[in-house]
Amino acid sequence: MKLLAKTNRIYLGFSLIIYLLTALAFYEIIRFLIYDEVESRLQVERLDFEAYVKAHDTWTSSPYFVENKIEVSPVQNYPEKPGEVFTDTLIRNRYDGEVMPFRQLTFYKPIHGVMHRVEIRKSLIQTYRLIEVITITMAIFLGLLLLGTFWFQGKLSGRLWHPFYETLQRIKGFNLNSGVALQLTHSEITEFTELNEVLKKMADKMQQDYRSLKEFTENASHEMQTPLALINAKVEQLIQSETITETQTYWIETIYQASRRMARLNQGLLLLAKIENHQFQDSQLVNLSQLFSEKLKDMDDVLAFKEIAVQVRIHDSFGAQLPGPLAEILVTNLVNNAIKHNQLNGCIELESTINYLCLSNTGGTLVSEPERLFERFKKEATGPDSVGLGLAIVKQICDSNELAITYKQTNGKHEFRLSKLYAESTNTNSM
Amino acid sequence: MKVLVVEDELGLAESISDYMVKEGYVCETAATFREADEKIYLYTYDCIIVDLTLPDGDGFQLINSLKKLVATTGVIIISARNALEDKVKGLEIGSDDYLTKPFHLSELNARVKSLMRRRQFGGHTEIRFQEIVVVPHTRKVFVKGLPTTLSRKEYDLLLYFLSNVDVALTKASIAEHLWGDNIDSADSFDVVYSHIKNLRRKLIEKGAADYVQSIYGIGYKFSQF
Numbered sequence: 001m002k003l004l005a006k007t008n009r010i011y012l013g014f015s016l017i018i019y020l021l022t023a024l025a026f027y028e029i030i031r032f033l034i035y036d037e038v039e040s041r042l043q044v045e046r047l048d049f050e051a052y053v054k055a056h057d058t059w060t061s062s063p064y065f066v067e068n069k070i071e072v073s074p075v076q077n078y079p080e081k082p083g084e085v086f087t088d089t090l091i092r093n094r095y096d097g098e099v100m101p102f103r104q105l106t107f108y109k110p111i112h113g114v115m116h117r118v119e120i121r122k123s124l125i126q127t128y129r130l131i132e133v134i135t136i137t138m139a140i141f142l143g144l145l146l147l148g149t150f151w152f153q154g155k156l157s158g159r160l161w162h163p164f165y166e167t168l169q170r171i172k173g174f175n176l177n178s179g180v181a182l183q184l185t186h187s188e189i190t191e192f193t194e195l196n197e198v199l200k201k202m203a204d205k206m207q208q209d210y211r212s213l214k215e216f217t218e219n220a221s222h223e224m225q226t227p228l229a230l231i232n233a234k235v236e237q238l239i240q241s242e243t244i245t246e247t248q249t250y251w252i253e254t255i256y257q258a259s260r261r262m263a264r265l266n267q268g269l270l271l272l273a274k275i276e277n278h279q280f281q282d283s284q285l286v287n288l289s290q291l292f293s294e295k296l297k298d299m300d301d302v303l304a305f306k307e308i309a310v311q312v313r314i315h316d317s318f319g320a321q322l323p324g325p326l327a328e329i330l331v332t333n334l335v336n337n338a339i340k341h342n343q344l345n346g347c348i349e350l351e352s353t354i355n356y357l358c359l360s361n362t363g364g365t366l367v368s369e370p371e372r373l374f375e376r377f378k379k380e381a382t383g384p385d386s387v388g389l390g391l392a393i394v395k396q397i398c399d400s401n402e403l404a405i406t407y408k409q410t411n412g413k414h415e416f417r418l419s420k421l422y423a424e425s426t427n428t429n430s431m
Numbered sequence: 432m433k434v435l436v437v438e439d440e441l442g443l444a445e446s447i448s449d450y451m452v453k454e455g456y457v458c459e460t461a462a463t464f465r466e467a468d469e470k471i472y473l474y475t476y477d478c479i480i481v482d483l484t485l486p487d488g489d490g491f492q493l494i495n496s497l498k499k500l501v502a503t504t505g506v507i508i509i510s511a512r513n514a515l516e517d518k519v520k521g522l523e524i525g526s527d528d529y530l531t532k533p534f535h536l537s538e539l540n541a542r543v544k545s546l547m548r549r550r551q552f553g554g555h556t557e558i559r560f561q562e563i564v565v566v567p568h569t570r571k572v573f574v575k576g577l578p579t580t581l582s583r584k585e586y587d588l589l590l591y592f593l594s595n596v597d598v599a600l601t602k603a604s605i606a607e608h609l610w611g612d613n614i615d616s617a618d619s620f621d622v623v624y625s626h627i628k629n630l631r632r633k634l635i636e637k638g639a640a641d642y643v644q645s646i647y648g649i650g651y652k653f654s655q656f
Contacts, residue, residue, distance in 0.1 A: 225511035226440050229533035233446035236536045239599045239649050249648040260603055263533045267513065280515075299610070301584050305622045325515055332611075 003164075004157055011153055015146050026138050027131070034127040035103065039086055042105040045070070045120050046084070053111055071119045075108070083107070089121070100125055163187035167196055174203060176210050210277070217273050224266050231259045268389035271329070272376075275396045280323040283401070288418065289317040289352040291327060292359065295335045296350065302339060308361075309347040318357040320420065322401040330397045333390040334359055334416060341414065360415035370407050432547065435479040436460045437467040437493065438509070439486050447480065450536045451543070453598075464488025471497050477550070478505040478543055481526075483512060491524060498525045505546040509534065535604035541594035558593050561655065562639050565593060574637035584609050585630045592643070592653035601650040627651060 001009075049070060053059055059072050084107040090099045101124040109118050167184055174182050182203035184196040235256045238244070244252070274280065293312050296303070303310060322330075338348050338361035346362035372378050374395035379388040398405045402421040407414070434456045438444040444460040451458040459474075461467035464485045471479070471493070479497065483490035494506055506526035510517060513531045521529050527549075528542050548556050548567060558565040564573040570586055572579045581589065591608050592600070606619040609626075631643050644652045 223511075225532040226443065229509075229511070230440055230442045230446070232533040233443055233450075233536055236601070236604075237446055237449065239601070239646070246647065249646075253648045256601065256603070259533070270513070301582070301626065302610075302619060302622045305625050 004154070004161060007157060008150070008154055012150060015150070019142055019146055022142065023135070023139060027135055030131055030134055034124075034131065035086075038103045038122050038124065038127065039105070042086070042103065042120050042122055046105060046107065046118075049118065049120065050109065053109060057112060059111055059116075069121050071121070072109075072111070072116050074114050075117045088124075091121070101128060160189070163189065163192045164195070167192070167199065171199065171203075176206060179207070179211075181207065213277060214279065217270060217277070217279075220270070225263065228259055228263045228266070231255070232263075235259065265389070268393060272389070272393055272396055275326065275393070275400055278400060280326050283321045283323050285319050285321055286324065286327040287317050287319050288327065288331065288357055289314045289319075289350075291331045292335065292350050292352075292357065295331045296348065299335060299339060303348070306339065306342060307345050308339065308342050309345075311347060311349045313349070313351045315352065316354040318352040318354065318418070320401065320403055320418075322397065322403070326397045326401065330394055333394050337390055337394075338414075338416075356417055356419040358415055358417045360413050362412055363414055365412070366409060366414070370409060373407050374405075432477045433457045433459070433474070434543070435467070435470060435474075435476045437462075437464075437479060437485065437490070438482045439463065439484075440482075446536060447539065450540060454540055454544075456543075464493060467493055468496065471500060475501055476504050478507065478546060480507045480509055480539070480543070483508060483510040483517065483521075491520065494521070494524055494526055503550065505543075505550050507539070507542060507546065509539070535601070535607065537591075537595045537598055537600050537604050538608055540598075541591055541608065544594045558590070560593050560596065561642075563589075563593075563634065565590060574634060574639045577637050579633060579637050581630065581633060584626055585633070588626055588630055589634075592651075595653065597652065597654045599646050599649055599652045603650075605650065 049059075059070075084105060087104050087106065089102050089104045091102055092099055102121045103124055104119055104121045106117065106119050109116050163185065170182065170184055182200055184200055187193050187196065235252055238252055239249075239256075293314065296310050296312070320327075338359055341363040342348065342361050343363055348359070348361045351358040351360075366373070368378060374391050376392040377388040378391070395405060397403075398418070404419050404421045406417045406419075408417065409415070432455075434451050436444050436447045436451070436458060438447065438460065439462050441462060444462065448458045448460050459470065459476075461470055464487045467479075467481075467485075468488075481490045481493055485493075490508065490510070494508075497504060497506065502525070507528045507530065508517075508521045508526050509530045509532060511532045518529045527546050530539060530542065545567075548558075556567070558567065562575045564576075565571070566573075567590070572581055572586065572589065587609055588605065591605065602620045602623055605623050609623070610619060627643055627645075631641060635641055640655075642653050642655060644654060646652055
């Protein structure tokens with residue numbers, strides 16, 4: 001929920017409650033005042049009545065008029081504590097049968113020595129009208145006030161929060177990679193100015209850290225690759241000499257292999273760091289099905305040598321958005337993996353639809369748990385030429401490019417399945 | 432032919448230089464940007480091999496000023512940075528090739544030779560080794576004048592050998608030359624062996640002598656002796 005919607009909602013709820021309470025209180029107060037008025041008039045009439053009775057000791061009245069009617073009736077057993085009681089009562093109009101509200105004062109009075117119950121009534125019809133009119137007017141004015149303040153509040157907070165939304169928009173568009181510093185507009189509200197300052201400081205720090213990390217990555221690469229290049233070059237020169245013995249050759253061979261491995265390891269780790277830092281950009285739509293089949297074709301001599309049959313079933317091309325060099329690495333690593341862990345007379349199957357791409361190969365059963373297959377330095381084969389980063393790199397590429405990769409082992413077949421992390425619904429429908 | 436090696440790591444510069452001299456080039460080295468800058472002003476080279484990160488300057492800048500002076504000099508960048516942007520930038524400002532460290536000297540040599548062929552004869556040249564003739568322009572191979580059909584990889588292998596005659600080549604360098612840097616399968620060594628076997632057979636069938644020698648534990652050498 002948006003901030004403004006939320007405050008508006010709270011404001012609206014709160015003012016509605018206040019509004020209802022005020023209306024209720026108003027109604028009650030007016031009612032109280034009117035009743036008070038009617039009752040004091042009834043009291044006056046009672047005094048009049050009592051004075052009349054005292055003087056004449058009798059009471060005659062024709063109960064013709066409904067208004068201000070005084071009804072006197074003898075009673076046998078009147079309540080222990082005779083007092084005066086005010087009650088609301090309804091009396092039917094004798095002409096059109098309409099029920100009308102009355103306020104009634106009941107008290108007991110002896111006339112001629114006989115206890116009489118006296119009921120003096122006053123019509124409330126006028127006062128009810130009054131209450132109605134006042135309440136409706138009140139309701140209308142309060143309602144208008146409520147709507148007015150609501151509208152004004154909405155406008156005002158929209159204006160007040162404008163710098164905040166502006167800042168939010170800028171941060172959304174901020175790209176760490178671009179090297180462009182975060183630009184925020186100045187606001188006259190202190191809090192927002194402070195917020196912008198803090199954000200700017202943070203963004204600058206992030207950019208600086210990112211830059212130094214990137215520089216470190218490059219420098220580390222440079223610093224390590226150069227000595228490795230030196231070792232390689234010297235070994236290459238050494239093997240040119242005619243006079244080395246077999247044991248020396250073996251030693252040199254070992255040094256050479258170790259340095260190659262180290263170079264590969266270093267390159268692999270740097271690549272992982274680069275992917276994690278999102279230093280590869282310019283994603284484009286890559287037809288992975290095509291890339292895989294091209295790669296398999298390119299490796300045909302290796303495949304032929306190991307007598308591995310290749311089956312390609314491309315029902316539909318599987319495409320993904322990712323940077324070109326990463327797509328190349330992804331495909332190379334998976335194909336190399338499928339070849340390396342294959343067996344003589346084995347096979348590699350490539351299957352793709354619009355939703356997924358499957359690369360499966362024959363090969364011995366997995367020694368370690370399949371869940372840990374994508375971890376770094378998780379080596380399946382005990383070869384000195386494997387550094388155990390290939391699948392970790394594959395996983396990293398998938399993770400950072402919204403691709404999902406799963407591994408499955410079924411009757412001697414190892415299957416890697418690539419699919420989109422957020423499958424588009426249209427694609428699923430078309431299947 | 433004159434080659435300038437601009438590399439601040441002295442040991443590496445020395446190795447490259449030795450290798451180039453053995454291949455019959457006149458080779459000079461420069462360890463700093465200033466030294467290199469001075470040399471390209473004073474002399475003309477057929478090819479320069481440049482490291483991108485020099486202690487006192489940027490290799491790109493050097494290439495820029497070189498291209499302004501002598502546009503025909505071939506440029507090969509050797510860098511520890513395996514960044515695509517660098518490769519693209521290098522090609523944009525006129526370098527011909529990009530090798531990521533660590534590289535094989537034999538690979539560098541093959542690239543230099545290929546570059547020289549392209550530069551000097553527009554690629555219309557033949558490579559001759561005894562009775563073997565290779566025409567890189569059309570990718571054709573003749574042994575004693577007879578056309579010999581080689582597979583794509585066998586052809587690449589032969590060319591690699593011919594660029595590095597009399598040099599012991601490691602199996603790893605051959606595998607990487609044929610399949611690229613990412614090859615890390617031990618199987619590839621076996622495939623290298625099978626390719627070499629086939630190439631040898633095809634050349635001998637057409638009447639060539641057996642020039643491929645295998646060196647125990649290391650690899651192979653293409654040599655007349």
